[in-house]
Amino acid sequence: MAGWLDRIRMLNSPLHMLALAAAVKWFGGARARERFGLLTVRPMYAYGLFRAADLARWCGLRRVTAVEFGVATGAGLLAMVEAAGHVRRDTGVEVRVVGFDTAAGLPPPTDHRDHPELWSEGDFAMVHHDELRARLAGRAELVIGDIADTVGPFRESLAPEAPLGFVSMDVDLYSSTVAALRVFEAADPSIYLPAVSVYLDDVAMFTANRWCGELAAIEEFNTAHELRKFDVDRTLPGRRPWPHLNWYARMRVLHVLDHPRRRRPEARRGLALDEDQRRLREYGLM
């Protein structure tokens, strides 16, 4: 989790930036607080949800779905519902939030790809999932069980009216990540946004590499799917106020290249350059 480390890093910034951050904290709107990392304890969730809501508006939609794979005690899922509330008030887009966990902690690591040097069976057990459900107060669905069993029925529940737009992948193991990535294998591309923001939690440890864990799982996904591809998020850090936060390098975009929105140009009159810039900014496409 990048949160508190990034906050310490922010303190290393010039005084005028700290003063600006303080002003944004007290007087800024949700978008400004998101850019300054001040909206929730999981800034990457606020970022991903704003991306999803903006792309949903671009597609003429008012609802979108966001998922956390790996919930543990629920700190991340609670941050996601909090961020979803801010996003709804700012954009008018409703976010369906869904969390997945065994409740019993990690399944057993199978081989070196599951990073057995770091994790063991039963790590991060949820313990009180009824208590978490009570705290979520209906603002998120909690799907208990092995993702290998639960991801299929969930994928079936997705619909073009509320497509999948943001995913946090935090199941630690390669084998669990492979199972979770099946969420992106639906035949109908319109149950996704044309580009889905994806946060990968476990790609920045010293033992992380492209042959193990989440990185191996997304490389294999890319090889296996001609028209669904993970790439880095090329808009980060862009012009964001803090250029060096840890979570930027953990963001990916799942490009749904078979999405109808990416298969043919819109029928409309020619765009002027300034209109194009305004549109790209309005829908967060740059």
Ligand SMILES: C[S@@+](CC[C@H](N)C(=O)[O-])C[C@H]1O[C@@H](n2cnc3c(N)ncnc32)[C@H](O)[C@@H]1O
């Ligand atoms: C590091 S914790 C998640 C932390 C949480 N995202 C947060 O930010 O507070 C990893 C979780 O993934 C869950 N998990 C791993 N593999 C799973 C699987 N195959 N099915 C369901 N849950 C799984 C574990 O139970 C564990 O609670």
